[in-house]
Each structure stands twice: as C-alpha cells, then as structure tokens.
Amino acid sequence: MANTPSAPVSATTLRVALVLLAPCSLLTLASVLDTLRQANEQEGRLLYQWQTFTHDGRPLRTSSGIELPADDAFSHAVQCDTLIVLADECRAFDGSPLFVSALSSAGRHCRRVVGMGPGVAWLAQAGLLDGYRASINWEIFSTFSEQFERVIPTQNVFELDRNRLTCAGALATVDAMLALIAQDCGADLAERVATHLVAGPLRTSTDRQRIPFVTGPGERHPKLADALHLMESNIEEPLTTDDIAQLVGVSRRQLERIFRQHLDAMPSRYYLALRLEKARAQLQRSSKSVLQIGLACGFTSAAHFSNVYRDHFGVTPREDRRNYQAGREV
Template sequence: MDTPRQLAVLLLPPCSMFGIGCLTEPFAQANRLSGKKLYQLSFYTWDGEPLPLSGGMAFPVSGALREATSFEQLFVLSEGVASFADSGLFTSELVRLAPRVTLLGGVHAGAWWLARAGVLDGYRAAIHWQDYPRFADRFPNVVASQRVFELDRDRFSCGGALAVLDGALALIGRDHGAELVESVAAALCAERVRGSEEKQRVPLLARVGERQPKLTEAVMLMEANIEEPLTTDEIAQFTGQSRRQLERMFKQHLDVPPSRYYLQLRLERARAMLRNTGKSVVQIGLLCGFSSGPHFSTVYRSHFGIAPREERFANETKPADAE
C-alpha cells in the first residue's frame, strides 16, 4: 500500500472518547509501529459541528459528511441506539455512499443506522448482546449475530466497547498481516486478539440474575483456577454449600453439572491460546489444567471435533479475509 488508506468516521451522538479511541487507536499505532502512514483518518458529523462527548468535551471534526470528498472506507460510530426520527436525508446519504466505498462499517450502535437505511440487508451484523433481541426483531432482513465483530464482504460491524478494538485489529491484519497486528496488540496491552468467529461473552448475571450469588461466586472461582483446577467438593466448600446443592444449582441455571462447565471454561481458554499465542500444545494443555499433552488432545478433539494442532494450523492458514 503506497498511499494511506483513507478512512472516514461519521460520529453520531452519543459518543465518548473511549468509544472513538477503540476504533482509531489501533490504526494510529499501526502507523507508528510500521514507520509509515498506512491509514489516514478523517472525522465528520452530520451537520459539520464539533461533537459533544459524554465527558463534556467537544470533539473537533473536518466538517459535514456531505462535504467529504474522497475516502475508501466509511465507519458510522454511535454508542447509543438512537431515535430514527427525521433520519430520511441521512438514510438517503448512506444509500448513496454504500456502493462507492470499499467497506461500510457500523461501530458500536452504528449498525442500527446502516440497517435503518437498508444497506445491511442480506449481510451479517454483530450486535451487542443487550440489543440483539430488539435488533433482530426490528430488522429481519439482516442476519444479526452475537459475535465479537462481523466482516462480511464489504460490510463491517462490531458489538461495542472492546469488540471494536478486535475488529480494528482484524482490518489491520487483512491489510498488513499478523505480525503488525501482534505488535499493535502488544502496544495496546491487549491480552489477546479475538477473531470474528468468537461470540460475545454474555455476563453470567445477565443469564441467571442477581439472585444467584453463589453461582456467580462458583464460576469466578473456576475462572481464577484454570491451571490448577479445583475439585467440585472444594468449590462447594468455598461457596458454603454441599456438593449436591452446587450440582443442583448448576443444572437448574446452566443446564450442565459444575465439572462439565469447568471443563468448557478450560477448553475455551485453551482454544484462545492456540489461536493467539505461540506456546506449544503441551504448554497450553498444562496451563489449562490438563495433566499431559495426549490427555489434552483427546479431550480437546472430543469437545471441538478437531485436534489442538489442527486448530492451530487451520487458524494460521486461514486467509485474512476469510469468513
């Protein structure tokens, strides 16, 4: 890429500096670490006025969207599910711009605006888990998902917050490869880079409610003890209940026994490490509480239908823009 890729970001209220930074900072770091101007970002609002942020500051912009002259990719960024009143002109503008850009993105709640304009019909769109039911009901022609982000042909979407960071890293990887992505992630202190195939993690409280503090405590114990797993009896003891009570609680609210849920947590952690670290299969197995490499491989294949080495190979050889 000899000239910078021109990215336009349309800011619609409400927005925060954090929300904007999750999208833009990875591109800024890519420029810095590569020593090249890989990306040029320009910011716009609908009326060309500076955007009031949630923290009280005003974010300066280059002007109104209709004044933008040349950009390859357009991202619509908003952190709230906005009212669509009086949005006819804006909808028409999105319809006009959609075929003229190589990528049209909805960031945070920006996908709602794209869907309202009809430019997401027939595309997959990642929607924040809290908004997913409403979005799926309102826009049946969009294939709504609860993945971290979606990169579907010439459309991009992400559910919000740190998912935006993952999505931006994926776009950088598609343009410039995994090595630069790893450097950018390290500069941002990102523990790992999530792929588009990963689902958003719905908080346990959202699934079982606040009336199950012992269940939440048990799961937190599991998550904090991946390398040296606790026994079911130990978890029951630490949470102040009998083993039978613990098993009944997991079965009632999560539909699995505690041992199975714990195993799933460890295997999910192992899969993330296979995809995002250079540690050996044996090392990963030990770090996730498995006694040996063969034992880890057997359990992993039984759960995911693929061996750990095959998982890593498939991830390494997958094209950057593969779905």
C-alpha cells in the first residue's frame, strides 16, 4: 500500500510508517491517507511518502471485513520520520511483547510518533508517551488512566504535545492529521487540504470529545449517562447542578465526583461548554442573530453571552462568525 510517487523523492520528503493492528478501522486509515495524499497534490510534490506495516507482514482484515495488503512486517529496523499506529482495539496477539519492544525501539529513533484511537494504548505500552499529554478515546479512558500512570490522559479530540500526536480516532483523525500537516508545512497548506476535503469547522486540541449519553453496561457510570441526557435536553433553560443531581438520584457531591472521574470536569463547567458548543454550531450554520442564539442556549443577555463566549473560545460570537465566514470564502 505504499504510495506511488508522482514526483521524485527529495530531501524534504517525509517518510511515514503506518502500522496497522487488527482490528483496524477503515475510516481512520482513509482519513490518514487522504489528508497526506491531498497535501502532496495541493503542493504538487511529494511531501509525504508512506509504507504500511503489520506485525507479521501479512494482510490485515479491517473491522469492516476488507482485507488490506501490507508492504512489510514491522520491526525495530523500520526507519521513518513519522510513525503512526492505528488500531480499533488494544487486543493482544501472538508476538505482542516482541512487537511492543520493536515499537519502543523504532519510536525512539523517529522524529514524531502518532497514535490513533486505541493505537494510543500501544504507544503507552511501549513507553513512548511517558510524561506526554495524550488524547484517550472516551471508551477506554478509565482503564487507560489506571494502567498508564506516567501518561497525562485527556479527553480532547486530539493532542499535539511536542513530537507526540495522539487522537481519539474516527472523524477526529482528520483534525489531527491537519494539525500534523500544519506543524510540518504551515497552516496555509492545512487550510487548503481541509477545504478540498470539505471538512467542517476545524477542531483544535482544546476541543473535547463528544461523550454519548447512552452507553453499554459497565462502560460508564449509568448516573453519568442520565446526567448528560438531561444536559443535552435542557439547553435553552439550563438546570442547576442540584437539579440534575436530584433528578438522577444522587447527591451533588456524588455527581461532582462522577464527572471528575469520567470527564475530568465539574458538572457546571461541562454543561457550560456543551451550551457554548451548541451556540458555536448555530453561529456557523445559521443566520440567527447573536442574541437569538444566546437566548436559545440559555444565556440571559447578548452581553452575558458574548463575555462567556470570549472567555471560552478567545473571541466574541460576532468575531467567531466573521472568522468562520471569511475562511469559507477563501
């Protein structure tokens, strides 16, 4: 699956090693490859050249059931500028210890290490994330936090901490890869790639994952699911923390403890961020006035809305809408 060069390899061509571990999401893989391919096409030269690896060199069956060939088996001898590990689950396999050892060795000799989705857990096992912030998919956040105490876990959609890029996976992969391109080649190219991919409002490393409020047994605290459902359902007329606690059948202190454990945030702060994200989406996708949007998202006045919005996003609602519209016209 190596890319066929449309231009000669030069000293500025960055070598990318894609390590695919079963089960691997076809969506995540396509997001990685398409952003790199578009960067090459937008620049008209070979910025990125990639090869794909599996732990044993044999074809990989994706989580969608599609079989993908690999260029080679992964080993400590793999040389690259950027090493990217993709996985849909952190599932042990025959030879896992040897693979982790090879990953640790190869990762310490390349310029940047990237983990997508549960692929982040493989990097952590290899000791490549010790002392770094890492974006952890909400489904494995609790178990990951307990297992890897030297890693600084977050629930942002992605994290770019020095030469470590980690991502929650799925659609957030595009946001992470655009950040990678911006780091390598500048924000202008990243914007052009985003425009060609018809990407929506670009998320940054400060944007948090959207946590679903319906989960399977044992995945998360059931009271948290109820609380998040109440927040989602009461945007225009927000409930107080005491109201939510009473409605889900716990004390305020218990509710705050649940939010800190699972979302690393207090209920009131999480609720406010949720309302502001709803407001931002309306600013970008509707022609409603700032006052109308503020009132619809539970703010008592345009001035209050503007002040809180600026504190959270760094710009006022009007500035954010203007910046978004200007970006679409480029």
